[in-house]
Structure formats: C-alpha cells, structure tokens
Amino acid sequence: MSKTRIIEAAVDLFGERGYAATTLRDIAARCDMRAPSIYAHFPNKEALLTAAREAVAREHREHFEAIAERVAGLPPLERLRSLLTAVLDYYSDRPTLVRFHLRTTALMAERGFAELEEDFRAEEDLLEETIRHAYEQGVADGSMRAGRAEALAALVLCLMDGLFLQLAYYEPAEHRRRFELVWTQVETALAVNGEPR
Structure with missing residues (x-):
C-alpha cells in the first residue's frame, strides 16, 4: 500500500470524523490493510496528520499558483472576481477537503504546529500578490x-475565508447567491x- 493512499485515507477520515475520533485502525481499514502496516510509513497518528496537512498544503499551493497564472491576463476587476470564484469552486468541488x-x-494551531502557519502564509502571500497586482493595475487604468492595495487585499482574503467557512453551512445555490451579493x-x-465600468 502506498504512502500516498494512506495520506488520502487520513484526509478523508480526519475530515469525516475528526482527528480524535479516527484511529490508525480506521485508516488502515479504509486502505484495506492492517494497522501495523501504517507504521512502515508513519511512526504515529500525529506524524500522519502532519503529512496529511503538508500534502494538502502542497496541493493548495500548486492549485493557487495555477489559478493566479490563469487569471493574470484578465482585466483587473474580472481578475479579482475570477480569482475568488476559482478558489471557491476548488473548495466547493472538494467537500472532504473543507471538512478536513x-x-x-x-487542532494543529492549538498544538503549536509552526509549519501550519508557514503553509497558510505561503498560500495567502500568493493570493495577496495577485489581488494587489490586479488592484494596482485597475487604479492605473x-x-x-x-485606495490602499493592502486594505483591499485584506478585505478580499477575509471575504474568501468567510465564504470558505460558509461552505460547511450553506447549500451550493445559497452559497453562490451570497457570494454574488x-x-x-x-x-x-x-x-x-x-x-x-
């Protein structure tokens, strides 16, 4: 059984049940293997959680980089909207990832995982740069x-975070309606x- 499959099962189960309620035996069962086999890849459940977070963060960075590239040539206001829409669509299509x-x-912030903050900042920096650049172009043209590019970037990132959280509470049609408002x-x-204009 591959390490990747174990991480995927961990993301699914930690998202569905939570970290505390998920055992290594549950993850092994999802992978059709015995629990001791997991120890060949991870010394304990916490190490598996860290690996799962790292895998998800890596996927995010790659996806957000692709989004930033894809919207780069659009007019400034359309670029901002497309950026927000693409990020929300990414999460809307991945409910397990949202729950994870x-x-x-x-949990990880509580435990003082510095790498979590680093991953978050790296993702946010990429998005912030895209937002600021679009805004500066929009002002120039x-x-x-x-206004202040920094303030707009903070506003859009807060909006994005709020909409992300609302994915857990609203049906897709209502979530989209709220986004449009x-x-x-x-x-x-x-x-x-x-x-x-």
Whole structure:
C-alpha cells in the first residue's frame, strides 16, 4: 500500500470524523490493510496528520499558483472576481477537503504546529500578490477607485475565508447567491463614481 493512499485515507477520515475520533485502525481499514502496516510509513497518528496537512498544503499551493497564472491576463476587476470564484469552486468541488481543514486547523494551531502557519502564509502571500497586482493595475487604468492595495487585499482574503467557512453551512445555490451579493458590494466599492465600468 502506498504512502500516498494512506495520506488520502487520513484526509478523508480526519475530515469525516475528526482527528480524535479516527484511529490508525480506521485508516488502515479504509486502505484495506492492517494497522501495523501504517507504521512502515508513519511512526504515529500525529506524524500522519502532519503529512496529511503538508500534502494538502502542497496541493493548495500548486492549485493557487495555477489559478493566479490563469487569471493574470484578465482585466483587473474580472481578475479579482475570477480569482475568488476559482478558489471557491476548488473548495466547493472538494467537500472532504473543507471538512478536513475545518476539523484540523484549530487542532494543529492549538498544538503549536509552526509549519501550519508557514503553509497558510505561503498560500495567502500568493493570493495577496495577485489581488494587489490586479488592484494596482485597475487604479492605473482608471477602472478602480484609488485606495490602499493592502486594505483591499485584506478585505478580499477575509471575504474568501468567510465564504470558505460558509461552505460547511450553506447549500451550493445559497452559497453562490451570497457570494454574488457580496461581490456586487465589492465591485461597487471599487468602481470609479460608485458604478462598475
């Protein structure tokens, strides 16, 4: 059984049941193997959790880099919307990943996992750079109201985090409706003369 399959099973089960409620035996059963076989790859459950978080963080970085590249040539306001939409679609299509994040982030922060903060900052830095660049271009071409790029980046990242959390509570149609309402407000706030161009 591959290490990758064990990590995938851990992500699924930690997301479904939580870290405390999931045993190595549960993970082994999901992989059609015996629990002692896991020890060939991981010394304990905490090491498996760390490996799972690292694998998820790596996937995020790769995906967010691809999103940033894909939206780079769009007009500034459209770039911001496309960035938000692509990130939300990524999570909407991966409910297990959302549950894994929600269940394990607080646990790992509680335990003082410095690498969790580093991974989070790396993902956020990439998104922030994309947001700031789009905003600076929008101000330069006159399609967006001048203000502080740092403040807009913080606003969009907070919006993204809030929408991420709401994936756990709202049906997809309602989640999308709420996104559209919020996006209309952001677009209006950014627009020159209060009207999007």
